[in-house]
Amino acid sequence: MITVEEHRAAVLAAVAPLEPRQVPLTEALDCVLAEDVVATLAVPPFDNSAMDGYAVRTEDVATAAGTTPVRLHVVADLPAGSGERPEVLPGTAVRIMTGAPMPPGADTIVPVEQTDQHVGPGAGSALPEVVEIRASAAVGAHLRRAGEDVSVGAPVLPAGVELGARELSTAASTGHGTLPVRPRVRLGVLSTGSELVAPGTALEHGQIPDSNSTLVAGLAATSGARPVPLGSVVDDAGALRARLRDSLPDVDAIVTTGGVSAGAYDVVKEVLAPLGEVTFSAVAMQPGKPQGFGVLRDGGRAVPIFCLPGNPVSVFVSYLAFVEPALRVMSGQGTTDEPETLRPPLLEAVVEVGWTCPPGRRQYMPVVLEESEDDAGTRVLLAHPAAAGGSGSHLVASLARAHALAIVEADVESVAVGDVVTVMMVP
Numbered sequence: 178m179i180t181v182e183e184h185r186a187a188v189l190a191a192v193a194p195l196e197p198r199q200v201p202l203t204e205a206l207d208c209v210l211a212e213d214v215v216a217t218l219a220v221p222p223f224d225n226s227a228m229d230g231y232a233v234r235t236e237d238v239a240t241a242a243g244t245t246p247v248r249l250h251v252v253a254d255l256p257a258g259s260g261e262r263p264e265v266l267p268g269t270a271v272r273i274m275t276g277a278p279m280p281p282g283a284d285t286i287v288p289v290e291q292t293d294q295h296v297g298p299g300a301g302s303a304l305p306e307v308v309e310i311r312a313s314a315a316v317g318a319h320l321r322r323a324g325e326d327v328s329v330g331a332p333v334l335p336a337g338v339e340l341g342a343r344e345l346s347t348a349a350s351t352g353h354g355t356l357p358v359r360p361r362v363r364l365g366v367l368s369t370g371s372e373l374v375a376p377g378t379a380l381e382h383g384q385i386p387d388s389n390s391t392l393v394a395g396l397a398a399t400s401g402a403r404p405v406p407l408g409s410v411v412d413d414a415g416a417l418r419a420r421l422r423d424s425l426p427d428v429d430a431i432v433t434t435g436g437v438s439a440g441a442y443d444v445v446k447e448v449l450a451p452l453g454e455v456t457f458s459a460v461a462m463q464p465g466k467p468q469g470f471g472v473l474r475d476g477g478r479a480v481p482i483f484c485l486p487g488n489p490v491s492v493f494v495s496y497l498a499f500v501e502p503a504l505r506v507m508s509g510q511g512t513t514d515e516p517e518t519l520r521p522p523l524l525e526a527v528v529e530v531g532w533t534c535p536p537g538r539r540q541y542m543p544v545v546l547e548e549s550e551d552d553a554g555t556r557v558l559l560a561h562p563a564a565a566g567g568s569g570s571h572l573v574a575s576l577a578r579a580h581a582l583a584i585v586e587a588d589v590e591s592v593a594v595g596d597v598v599t600v601m602m603v604p
């Protein structure tokens with residue numbers, strides 16, 4: 178048996194960040210930015226009004242007040258989006274809406290509420306010939322200056338940042354319709370097993386729902402990859418070979434589940450082992466002992482393939498231990514120089530209900546966490562197994578209850594109430 182660290186090291190040695198690509202903003206969410214980005218547009222891009230009202234000259238309205246209104250001729254209307262540039266000469270005003278460009282000649286805005294005009298749309302909102310201004314205004318009042326937030330050429334997003342909604346709106350507003358990113362990893366998800374039927378299908382005797390496809394696709398999407406569903410194949414070498422061959426051009430990596438242990442029908446091993454570039458190992462962990470990993474060739478491209486065991490809890494643990502770190506390297510979200518960027522956060526918890534551990538294998542026990550206080554009033558996390566049956570790799574329904582995986586080293590025989598264990602938070 179090899180250790181988890183040895184298997185992970187072999188995986189990480191075989192994967193590399195995907196080549197950067199220019200993608201539309203709509204495809205860039207959750208991607209890592211590959212280059213520094215500077216503003217090609219100022220924000221705001223031009224001087225514009227912050228209020229619906231009238232663009233005027235301050236000197237024209239200097240004496241305006243409720244009791245001494247000033248009457249100005251309205252010479253034009255400027256809704257937002259207007260490309261007109263009507264000049265505001267002395268004694269005139271331009272009606273202006275929020276976001277419309279400031280007309281030449283005007284140096285301030287009087288909100289519509291400080292005039293005699295109707296507020297809002299509908300009846301009474303026609304453009305007046307004359308407007309009565311009922312308040313004076315300072316130079317630049319309610320005016321949003323070009324470049325006030327960002328000027329052209331200013332750095333706005335650094336390489337390496339993970340693009341969320343805020344970063345993407347920054348890119349959009351500073352002139353970018355596309356961005357150079359590490360693309361999302363297209364992860365092919367393939368279940369193997371003649372017993373599998375689609376979730377929700379009525380079962381014949383011996384059949385079970387394929388829950389692994391849903392699990393892996395969901396985990397991939399959660400970590401920013403793009404799952405590519407490859408369905409399920411029966412335990413037939415020819416069918417598996419054909420499905421893998423047909424899928425290769427559309428994916429950057431593949432996860433298969435099932436068919437990797439000692440069974441007479443374990444076709445994943447049967448098909449991939451002879452190719453010479455996929456290795457099958459026993460890893461000292463429970464669940465998740467039988468693991469395959471290697472690369473398939475698509476022309477000159479190496480496509481990493483993870484052959485996880487079929488048991489669903491084994492799939493979950495194996496995904497977090499091996500697939501997630503590799504995807505994080507490929508997408509630029511993490512690096513081997515900083516191992517904490519390759520996995521979910523680790524915390525410590527106090528065991529509330531003990532359990533026994535398998536000999537010679539590191540155990541990953543799905544646990545429920547609860548917050549509590551110790552005798553000194555310090556906040557502590559309490560952990561108990563999520564399933565009555567412990568870390569059995571078939572106890573898939575209990576996964577929904579788990580908050581974390583308690584990691585118990587291979588030399589520990591049992592975990593007792595009050596022990597402190599390391600827990601890895603799970604997606």
Ligand SMILES: Nc1nc2c(c(=O)[nH]1)N[C@H]1C(S)=C(S)[C@@H](COP(=O)(O)OP(=O)(O)OC[C@H]3O[C@@H](n4cnc5c(N)ncnc54)[C@H](O)[C@@H]3O)O[C@H]1N2
Binds near residue numbers: 385439
């Ligand atoms: N003689 C031995 N038998 C087994 C060993 C061993 O060392 N010697 N290892 C056991 C361990 S540990 C594991 S884990 C499993 C792994 O088996 P496989 O990867 O070959 O997986 P299968 O046999 O195809 O399936 C195992 C189990 O999982 C269910 N399954 C499979 N796919 C799905 C799916 N898509 N959705 C839901 N459930 C799935 C399947 O029906 C089986 O019950 O091998 C042990 N055996």
Ligand code: MOO
Binds near residue numbers: 491569570
């Ligand atoms: O390694 Mo298996 O996943 O223990 O059941």
